[in-house]
Amino acid sequence: MKNVVSLKSLAKELNISVSTVSKSLNDSEEISEQTKERVKNLAKLRGYSPNPIAVRLQKQETMQIGVVLPNIENPFFASVLKGIDEFISASKYNIITFFSNESLEREKECLDYFSKGNVDGILICIAEETNKKKTFDHIIQIRQKGIPLVLFDRIPMQPLGFDTVHVNDYDSIISAYDYLEEKKCKNIAFVSSIPTLIVGRLREDGYLSKTTKPTVIAFEKLNELQLKVQEALAEGNIDGLIAADIEATLICSSAIQKRGLTFAKQISLIGYVNAAQNDLSYPKISYIDQHPKEIGKQTAKMLLLRLESKLENIAASDIILNTTITIGETSN
Amino acid sequence: MKNVVSLKSLAKELNISVSTVSKSLNDSEEISEQTKERVKNLAKLRGYSPNPIAVRLQKQETMQIGVVLPNIENPFFASVLKGIDEFISASKYNIITFFSNESLEREKECLDYFSKGNVDGILICIAEETNKKKTFDHIIQIRQKGIPLVLFDRIPMQPLGFDTVHVNDYDSIISAYDYLEEKKCKNIAFVSSIPTLIVGRLREDGYLSKTTKPTVIAFEKLNELQLKVQEALAEGNIDGLIAADIEATLICSSAIQKRGLTFAKQISLIGYVNAAQNDLSYPKISYIDQHPKEIGKQTAKMLLLRLESKLENIAASDIILNTTITIGETSN
DNA sequence: CTGAAAGCGCTTACAG
DNA sequence: CTGAAAGCGCTTACAG
Structure with missing residues (x-):
């Protein structure tokens, strides 16, 4: 339809066979340089390009x-x-x-x-x-x-x-936990909106492996998660948060800000973010980069x-x- | 390769021609119900599906x-x-x-x-x-x-x-401007990281149509834009910001927060955002939804x-x- | 109602 | 070195 120029039309114009045209265009050893030249020139002139569907079928x-x-x-x-x-x-x-x-x-x-x-x-x-x-x-x-x-x-x-x-989801969270511990966090909670997702479970398991008194806040419904995070912060003893996904991370960050807590000093947060947007946002959230x-x-x-x-x-x-x-x- | 069952193989197995098989499968009027049945049954049994490449070529x-x-x-x-x-x-x-x-x-x-x-x-x-x-x-x-x-x-x-x-980019910004004016903003600046992009120009033109003393802060380099926005805010008379794109919007929001200004009371911002993330963020930025x-x-x-x-x-x-x-x- | 033939636009053994 | 033939897996006039 679009491409009216075909092997056949080139062949006719050159008075040679379709096979020779095809082979010339595919730079076959069988064809003389001279013929190849003629064919290629005309093909270029006519703007020939092979029909991809036909090639695929073949x-x-x-x-x-x-x-x-x-x-x-x-x-x-x-x-x-x-x-x-x-x-x-x-x-x-x-x-x-x-x-x-x-x-x-x-x-x-x-x-x-x-x-x-x-x-x-x-x-x-x-x-x-x-x-x-x-x-x-x-x-x-x-x-x-x-x-x-x-x-x-x-x-x-x-x-x-x-x-x-x-x-390595499991290990990623362990690293995050270790980092927060180094920063003197004593009460690190885990927040997730993906408790049933494989990666969510692995991340949670990584967290659980690090503490004997875990605080897991995990809900798929975001408004529910939001509420529970706020409640947890209200209790006042959490000083570190690891969020398991983008949504949980944003929810944690918002909740902390709304509560007027100071990042790093009163509470630290590590999560998952959209790197490009995070770079321009305030605060820049500490995050696990999955590359x-x-x-x-x-x-x-x-x-x-x-x-x-x-x-x-x-x-x-x-x-x-x-x-x-x-x-x-x-x-x- | 993957699909060894073809019209041909079905035809052979049924002892009829390829054309009849093809027509049967395409529910042609020409074929008897009985034959169609036979063909369709076998096709289903063998898990036949037409080779899409061949169909496309045809x-x-x-x-x-x-x-x-x-x-x-x-x-x-x-x-x-x-x-x-x-x-x-x-x-x-x-x-x-x-x-x-x-x-x-x-x-x-x-x-x-x-x-x-x-x-x-x-x-x-x-x-x-x-x-x-x-x-x-x-x-x-x-x-x-x-x-x-x-x-x-x-x-x-x-x-x-x-x-x-x-x-309607031009009109969108006019609406945003009108809205900010209603909210008693007296000094509305325009911030853009896409000054040369068509949509960016239209948005800027919309802004320019509304004021005789425009303040346009437009740079493609984000760190430069960041700096200029901070400087503009430092001067202290801007009480409204319209941002022309996601990046500009985040930059404005961050700059305002870093400067410790109170949104809505001291300065208002309308921009463009990623709706899903904005909904979870703090503050929720007022934005132009392009749907x-x-x-x-x-x-x-x-x-x-x-x-x-x-x-x-x-x-x-x-x-x-x-x-x-x-x-x-x-x-x- | 069924099938042989031509064709979609290519490629590639095979003959010459 | 060139070309006729077969084939990739389909569809669709056309004959019978």
Whole structure:
């Protein structure tokens, strides 16, 4: 439609066969330099570009990689996607991104579409609902279809036999706890809006491993969480807070400010933030940096290795990336 | 590869022709109910699904829509993308998203790839660099190739003949100004980190239309902007701030807080924010809501209308959406 | 109602 | 070195 110039039209104009045109354009050894020149010149003149669909049909490759993200409005996933994109766009592949919107049903639809021959490989972070219901059949089916798949961030406890990429959530919180202890915090509470999410549980476990008198404030409903945090602060003995996710972090920070407490002096906070916005905000919150772009990059890299069959018979690998703590003004 | 079951394999197993199988599966009137039944049953049994690449080649449609976003880490674009996705994923099309990273060069690459027969239509918000250099040849070329394209958010001043979707930036700022005036602000300054961006200019023009003694603080470098805002506040006569973008807004809010000024009483602020995060933050900033998901939805809708040729000979249309002001704690 | 044939736009053994 | 043929997996006039 758009592209009226085809191998056939070039061949006709040059009075040679389609095969010769094709081979010339693909720089085949079989063709004389002279012919190649003629063909390439005309191709350029006519603005020829091969029909990608036809090439894919012939090569039996879609040249596309499917990505399933729980929610693009979460800045963490936006950054992961950027990391994926930077890596993939330098390859011959393209990304087709779907959003599960944290729904198991939608996630199934996405994988179903992908598995019907629409992509060569898949990158996925499972939805919250999938995580909760521990339903992984739809993911396992992907392997049975022979499509490489890499899981990232939210990794099911029971190994599914796929490559995985994630951070050391458990240890990250331990580091945060250690840091707050060094800063003389005696009463460190843990605040989370993701108590059932895998990463949330790991973070909570990390916290629990550090104290014998834990204070865990965990609610999925944000207004409820808000209330409980305020109540906890009102009791007056908490002098350190570790927040398990962006929402919990903002809630903690707001509650502290509303109560008129002085950061670092009276109470310290470490959490998870959107780095770009945090840098411009007041106060700058001390945070655990998961390096989301790096997560994306490593995830994409792992998949490309599989696709290029460089990992032919190698078992699934589990890449664990390190987080770092960036100190802001909510601790010191 | 993945899908070993094809029309051919079904045909062989049923001892009928490939055409009959194809027609049966497509519910053709030509085929007897009985045969359709047999074919469909076996197809289901074998888990047949048509090879999408082959279908596309035959139908001369890619079933894909290309989206070019300047930067996915900007929450505004993330939300626009969500709006696009919600609308498109309900259609037969899929989205393939590229990020220009605000680079003209990269944007050209994206459009070039799309125009080589990889998508049926394009949605694009031009890069900052494209905006600055006013280089639109690569976009105009798309029309010459007959590929429908819709521009959103950053719309070039000179009409390019494409459908466009954006908000009324000029009027939005006027509303914000009026609101602050009502709140008795006497000295309203305008702060921007996007002075050269189309939307930034429109917003600034809106501001300039309201006052004969304007105070415009506009710098692209954020640390420079930060400094200048602090200096302006130090002079002590500004009692109202309109910020033109997320970064400027956060910078204003921080500067005000650091200076120990009381929001609403001493100084009011209206800007642009990431709504989800703002809701949890302290203070909640009063902001101009652009309804980014709606922008995405309308953009996608416009393209689908074009693709379905329901707008065959209708000239390019310009959809202007309204913003609303959400009052937070930085004004009252 | 069913099937053979042509074609979508390519690539690639294979012959010459 | 060039080209005819087959094929990637479909669809759809056209014959029968």
